Structure formats: C-alpha cells, structure tokens
Amino acid sequence: MNNRKVLVYQAYGIRDIIHQTIFSITSLLSKTLSENLNLEIWIYTDQELTFSQFFGDHVNIKIVPINMEQVKKWRGQIDFVHRVKVEILKDAAGKFNGPIFYCDGDTYFLSSPTELFSHVNDRFSLMHTAENALAPGVDPLSKKILHFTKNNHFQVGHETIGIGPSTVMWNAGVLGLSQKNKSFLPMALEMTDQMYARYRKHVMEQLAFSFILQTKSQIMAADQVVYHYWNQKDEYQQAIDDFLKKNKNIKEALENLSHFSWPPAPAPKSPKRALVQKILQRFKRPRAKE
Structure with missing residues (x-):
C-alpha cells in the first residue's frame, strides 16, 4: 500500500514570502524531530539557491524550480494570483500517488500534523478553518459574495453548479x-476561472x-x-526577519526556535469595528477595482 504524502508550498517573488515559508517549514520540522517523518515537503520557488542554502540536503525537502514566466502562465487569462496555487497543486498531484497537502507560507505549526494528515481520505478533506456561511452575510465581503452567488451559475463539465446561501x-x-x-483540482480551477472572470474578488x-x-x-x-x-x-514578518538574520540554516533555526519573539495574539474585533478599520485602510492606499 502506497502511503506517500506530499506537502506543497509556493514561495516566489518577494523576500517576505520566502522568509515566511522558511519559517513555516522550520516550525513543522521542529514539531516532528522525534518522528520518522513520512512527509515530503515540495517547495515551488524561483529562489532555489536561498532554500538549498538554508535547508541543505535535508531528506524531507524537495525544491521544485519555477520562473516568473511560468507563474504568469499559471495566473491564466484572468490574471489571478491565487490561481497559481491551484495550478501548482495540479502539477504536484500528477507527479506521485498518495494524498496531497498544502500550506500558505504565512503559517506555522503548533504541533505535529502526522495524526491530522492521517485522517485525510476519500471521505474527509482538509482546510484551515471555517470562517462563516455566506448567509446571512456577517461582513461586507460575505454580503457581496452572497449577492454574486445568488445571481450566477457555473458550467463545469456537464454539471451546472449553483452555490447555495448555506x-x-x-x-x-x-x-x-x-x-x-x-x-x-481541475474542477476547482474551472470554477475559479469562471467566478473570478465575472467578479474579481481575491477569495x-x-x-x-x-x-x-x-x-x-x-x-x-x-x-x-x-x-x-x-x-x-506585519508583526510576524518583522519577528521572522529578525530571527533569520541570526539563524542562517535549518540547524541553527531549530536550535534557537525557542528564542523566537512570538507576537501577541490580536484582540478580538467586533464586526462593526472591523468594518470601520477596513474603511480607514482605504484612505491609506489606492482602492482596488471592484
């Protein structure tokens, strides 16, 4: 029975994303030091040298080189940055037999994922956390998405799809x-293309x-x-940058992770306060086109 497992990261472009990904993988390795980790970590990156210098020949790490021309192609005709994620997962999925996992770079591991990952099967899939049902629309974005889904259907293969308010x-x-x-994954890509072409929202x-x-x-x-x-x-980026200035490779990072300056958890925000802050932020930067 093939129990091969692969965890995929995408890390290209700006230094912040590269550093976030290095830190996320470091946290994972720190939580699995006592295990014979049965997990391959594939990093799709245009900065192969940075990752190879940091992780060396670590047995769990595989660097998959990409370039910005490939990234542009993966953004597709809709030119959507998060479309790249789906294309990378499609690319990785076709290269091995077994379950596939993915993490954004701006993450870190609280504990070993081995048990959690073992529960992924044909009945159970994995995502980070449930945010909210589309209805009744607890925030402005949910209300916009709810309105969009009520008025649109999508043709994927031979199936007409409607996204219900629940x-x-x-x-x-x-x-x-x-x-x-x-x-x-192909269905996710097709839905993403159709939805983003009609309504250019980042989600x-x-x-x-x-x-x-x-x-x-x-x-x-x-x-x-x-x-x-x-x-x-912003808080984590500063802390991660400071940490990686002092710890230049995975050996040093694992030895000194206990000294990392963890930012405090954010205070809970009421929906009203969050909306006010969002409005204020729009005065600080150019507003994206709807």
Missing part, C-alpha cells in the same frame, strides 16, 4: 486531498475549494495544528 466559506491557507480526491479560489470539498466530502479543520497569521503579517 455554503460555508473555509480558509484555504491549508488544504488536504486524498489520492482519489485530487481529481477535484474566489477559496470559495471554489470550499464549495467542492464540502459538497463532495466532509471538511476537517486544521487550525488546532496550523496557525495562520494572515491578519498579523
């Missing part, structure tokens, strides 16, 4: 699919995965094992 939006910072369920690949995985399997949450600091990137 659909739960899950965070796609972590993903896990069985060997059989890797066949959902469309996340909505595609959320809908497909909750209708064709049951979704397990990964947030008790993987922390996703998407809402604290």
